[in-house]
Amino acid sequence: MKKVAIFPGSFDPFTIGHESLVIRALELFDKIIIAVGHNAQKQGFFSIDARMDMINKIFENNIKIETDCYEGLTVDYCRKKNIYFIIRGLRTSADFEFERSVGQVNKQMERKIETVFLLTSTKYTPVSSSIVRDILANGGNAKQFIPNRINIDDYLNK
Amino acid sequence: MKKVAIFPGSFDPFTIGHESLVIRALELFDKIIIAVGHNAQKQGFFSIDARMDMINKIFENNIKIETDCYEGLTVDYCRKKNIYFIIRGLRTSADFEFERSVGQVNKQMERKIETVFLLTSTKYTPVSSSIVRDILANGGNAKQFIPNRINIDDYLNK
Amino acid sequence: MKKVAIFPGSFDPFTIGHESLVIRALELFDKIIIAVGHNAQKQGFFSIDARMDMINKIFENNIKIETDCYEGLTVDYCRKKNIYFIIRGLRTSADFEFERSVGQVNKQMERKIETVFLLTSTKYTPVSSSIVRDILANGGNAKQFIPNRINIDDYLNK
Amino acid sequence: MKKVAIFPGSFDPFTIGHESLVIRALELFDKIIIAVGHNAQKQGFFSIDARMDMINKIFENNIKIETDCYEGLTVDYCRKKNIYFIIRGLRTSADFEFERSVGQVNKQMERKIETVFLLTSTKYTPVSSSIVRDILANGGNAKQFIPNRINIDDYLNK
Amino acid sequence: MKKVAIFPGSFDPFTIGHESLVIRALELFDKIIIAVGHNAQKQGFFSIDARMDMINKIFENNIKIETDCYEGLTVDYCRKKNIYFIIRGLRTSADFEFERSVGQVNKQMERKIETVFLLTSTKYTPVSSSIVRDILANGGNAKQFIPNRINIDDYLNK
């Protein structure tokens, strides 16, 4: 039976840390759906379309990767897709505290859900979407933190 | 002499974790005032009235529990009520870091204040008001995280 | 291709937390080798034989679980078995800091290794082997923290 | 009804941080038993007698403080004394992680137990028994970290 | 060669903790530029002018201290000034996690940058600008957390 997982996140934007995590997670899963969470109350730095477009470009030749977006709870998205593995990366112990609460509550809401955590690679540990956004918002050069296939200027000019 | 404590918080909303904490704290104190803090700058998910109404319903037959609300500093509220025990629950080490700063600053502002911490029960450790709000905002079912006596739909429709 | 993982640890003793983790990890892997690490410099509370015997009893009818023991580095054991998924449970942020260092160093020593982390179940989060050992060393009753199939007294009298 | 609590610890030695905590806890409890835990497997820096003697000196005129020692589990000591409030101080988030596990396991072993945490005073936050022992073992002057009534040299020469 | 460092921050407002840190850092550096970061997206509690004015008052007779403000990335400000030592204070482990990410990303963007961390003094550890703002916003008395030379009322009435 094929093992499929969801990698949910806001990915605003998708970083080299996320890219590295997905590639490593493909050893574990036969297919991964990268699902961009849409939060109606919170405006993002990049639009949902821009975020999905970037992810599509990064993995465009990889048939094991699918890109999607969703609104509402991750738990409900899992039920709708009938997929119960969730992938999450862990960078810092602050991350961990937050992820533990979310992961344990998700499991209390839907027993079938299993959150699988991978460590970020050593060199990408300090990189987060919020730091990348901060660099971009201040006109800095964030290229080294963004996957090669993405020309971030294309999305900033949009 | 009767021992009275204040349990301050935003309680937006009051969860099963809070309920469990108050019941256990009653072993320690003769009376507990659950004080809903009102922050003029920050609009809550539920109104102050709704939050107080929920708490009143949960403890309506318990003469050792009183519900109140306040604006301004907790330190000033303690002085006004002439009550210097503060109860707080601890869930995670992130909670702890924050509570330590607040508790030590409160004591520097008013020597009489003593913050008394209880651990959340094991099974309620991942539950927080912010996670419950997130579930409700996304149309999810949060009943298992809210005290039995509350029909949360009554407040969502208000 | 079958996915096989190693669950390494000292398991001194194996707790209900470990049992719950293995059962959940079987959703992800086709086979799991529970590998009891043997540290020549550190005498355990239970012998390696006793620890393996307990684990065998717990999973005796489960053909997807195998029990083994090893000396030396986990990295070298992975190479010997030609299995590169390692399962670890995460309870607290102190756990996390330690596991991150070990996991990242393991990956630097052997690129193929991927450590997969699962959260402990909410109710088992406070339970660790060291707490169980401490209870047993002090003549306390640790039954609720040990898998049902184990009669721990059999091993204490050995 | 009088409220009595146990303040268990190894107190090897009792520091100004412990002293400050006990004095503040007396606002909350009518009587406090300072209980020196005796661990047969671990030799202390000071003998149990020396530790109890120091604590007795510090609080010799305080009829609300009693000193005791015990072997075995704190849970069993609580049952024997029929006292179910435990006092613990919290200094750092590393402390907190450890105390949470112990406190939640204690509650699972004996429902009546309630662990009550107080923060250490700001200025005593870095002081711990292990740091004091390290200073003394290296011939340093630890007087500022030890309660005034104790002449630590009396115990080092013993 | 003179050693110069930048102490960047939002300093909204500058606290006794910051003051103590700067004075201690002067042992290490021949000159320190206190640089108030200006974030166009985020309105502060005090204006940039008020913050700089307060800092100038505190250090007005100290020729080794200079006050400045900047917009954009700290990395770019360092390049513009050709100064590559950054001073930061560490209060809590939550601080540390955040500072580590920022410091390591800064170094990846500009190899010459070296962030030098000092601990806050024990007694100022709980004091942060955000706690001081919260006290002021609620009409509380924050004088003990603000350097002596500042009459905070002058700035609140502005």
Next chain:
Amino acid sequence: MKKVAIFPGSFDPFTIGHESLVIRALELFDKIIIAVGHNAQKQGFFSIDARMDMINKIFENNIKIETDCYEGLTVDYCRKKNIYFIIRGLRTSADFEFERSVGQVNKQMERKIETVFLLTSTKYTPVSSSIVRDILANGGNAKQFIPNRINIDDYLNK
């Protein structure tokens, strides 16, 4: 005036992380004394002589680095050398909690002491002496974690 600092530690053994930290710290200090702390109660993995010999080899042509060893408190060693800057590296938040207690207590014992913290480089963050010792004790290959100039086999065969 020349700025001199002490970099104290057990360095059992000195790792690439330590080497990288010292080289970066030379931007800040004119001279650094790497001081191997000798703990009479705790036998090391390598002898003090071996540790010092390794450090001497790594920095043999660097006239700004001096190697020394000491027994007793770091505070007393600082006084003896009349040098009051201490350098320490920070890897994880567990490190930080420990270092904060030690640093604040050192300052309470000797006001002149100032501990200066640098972050480890991103790629060396998971590397610690204890992990290296563990690899060596288990016959693993730790070369990538040890400075180039050291042939660790020379010291293991001693």
